[in-house]
Amino acid sequence: MTSRLAKDYWGYFFIAPFLLVFLLFEIYPFVDALYLSLFDYGLGNKEWVGMANYVSLFKDEVFRRALLNTFLYVAGVVPVTLMFSILAASLIIHKSAAAASFFRASFYLPIIASQVILSTTWLWIYNPVNGIANYLLSLLNLGPVTWLSGSAATALVSVMIVVVTWSVGQPIILFLAALGNIPPSYYEAASIDGASVWTQFWRITLPLLKPTVLYVVITSTIGAFQTFVAVQLLTGGGPSYGTTTVMYLLYQTAFQFGKLGLACAMGVILASMIFIISIIQFRVLKTDVEY
Numbered sequence: 001m002t003s004r005l006a007k008d009y010w011g012y013f014f015i016a017p018f019l020l021v022f023l024l025f026e027i028y029p030f031v032d033a034l035y036l037s038l039f040d041y042g043l044g045n046k047e048w049v050g051m052a053n054y055v056s057l058f059k060d061e062v063f064r065r066a067l068l069n070t071f072l073y074v075a076g077v078v079p080v081t082l083m084f085s086i087l088a089a090s091l092i093i094h095k096s097a098a099a100a101s102f103f104r105a106s107f108y109l110p111i112i113a114s115q116v117i118l119s120t121t122w123l124w125i126y127n128p129v130n131g132i133a134n135y136l137l138s139l140l141n142l143g144p145v146t147w148l149s150g151s152a153a154t155a156l157v158s159v160m161i162v163v164v165t166w167s168v169g170q171p172i173i174l175f176l177a178a179l180g181n182i183p184p185s186y187y188e189a190a191s192i193d194g195a196s197v198w199t200q201f202w203r204i205t206l207p208l209l210k211p212t213v214l215y216v217v218i219t220s221t222i223g224a225f226q227t228f229v230a231v232q233l234l235t236g237g238g239p240s241y242g243t244t245t246v247m248y249l250l251y252q253t254a255f256q257f258g259k260l261g262l263a264c265a266m267g268v269i270l271a272s273m274i275f276i277i278s279i280i281q282f283r284v285l286k287t288d289v290e291y
Contacts, residue, residue: 030271033264041261053265063266065241066249069156070270073245074224074277076160081167081220082213088168089175090205100176108173110166119233122162123148126234148235152242155235159243162230167223171216178212179205214285218278225274246270 037054040047057063092103110118125132126147134144147158182205190200206213228247231237237244237252246266254263 030268033267036261037265037268039261041264042258043260046261049261053262054269057262057265057269062241062244063246063249066244066246069241069243070225070227070245070247072156073160073163073227074221076157077163077167077224077227078217078220080160080164081171082216084164085168085171085175085216086209086213088172089179090201092172093176093179104173104176108169111169113166115166115229116233118166119162119230122165122230123234126158149239152239155239155243159227159230159234162234163224163227167220171220174212174216175209178209182208210285214282217281217285221277221281222274225270 038048038050040049040053088103088107092100095103128134128144128146128149131147133147137143137145145154148155186204186208187200190204195203226247227245228251231243231245231248232251235243237248247270250263250266250270253259253266
C-alpha cells in the first residue's frame with residue numbers, strides 16, 4: 001500500500017488544490033454549521049441547547065410550510081426541466097447547424113445572465129396592470145391575474161415558471177451532446193425493423209440518455225432545493241408564506257432575526273434532505289449503459 005501511494009503521489013499532488021478548496025469551503029462550513037446548530041447562537045450569545053433547535057423547527061408551522069413549499073418546488077421544477085430539455089434537444093438536433101447554434105445560444109443565455117436581472121424582468125412580465133402576461137391573457141378574452149400576490153397556489157406556480165426558464169439551458173446543451181453521441185446505425189436498424197419514431201425514442205434514445213438524465217435530475221434537484229433569488233425578489237415569501245422555501249426562511253432567520261444557531265439547524269436539515277434524495281435518485285437512475 002505504501003509503495004502504491006509513493007508511486008502515485010503525483011496524482012494526489014494534482015488534485016490537492018481542489019481537495020483543499022473543497023475541504024475549506026464545503027466540508028468545514030457544513031461541520032461548523034452542524035456544531036453551531038446545537039447552540040442558541042446569536043449576536044452576543046452562545047448557549048448549548050442540544051437538539052432543541054431541531055425540535056423547535058419541526059414544531060414551527062412556518063418551517064413546516066417552508067418545507068412543504070420546497071418539496072413542491074422540487075416536484076414541479078425538476079420534471080418540467082427534464083421533459084422540456086429532452087423535447088427541446090430532440091427537436092434542435094435535427095435542425096441545420098445555424099438554427100441549432102441559434103437555439104443553443106437562446107436557451108443558454110439565461111445561465112449567463114444574473115438571476116437578479118431575470119427575476120426583475122419577470123417581475124415586470126407579471127405586473128398585474130401593464131405586464132405582458134396579462135396582456136396575452138386579454139388577447140384570449142381572459143381576465144387579468146394577480147400572479148404574485150393573489151393566491152398562494154398561483155404565486156407558487158408563477159415562481160416555478162421563472163425558475164424553470166433559467167434551469168433548462170444547461171440540460172439542453174448536455175442532452176444535445178448526448179444525442180449527438182448516439183450512433184445513427186441504431187436508428188437505421190430500428191427503422192428497417194419497422195419501429196416507429198415513438199418506439200425508437202423509448203427503446204433507443206431514452207435508455208442511452210439515462211446517464212445524462214441522472215446528472216440533470218440530481219443537479220436540478222439540488223438547484224430547486226436551494227431556490228432563493230426568485231422568492232426574495234418576486235414574492236418575499238408571500239402571500240401568507242405560500243412561496244417561502246427553507247433557503248429563504250434560513251436567510252430571514254439568520255440575517256433578519258439574528259438566530260444563527262436556528263438557521264444552521266435549517267441548513268443541516270436542508271443539506272441532509274438533498275443528500276438523501278440524491279442518493280435515492282442515483283440508486284434508481286444509475287446505469288451501466290455505454291455507447
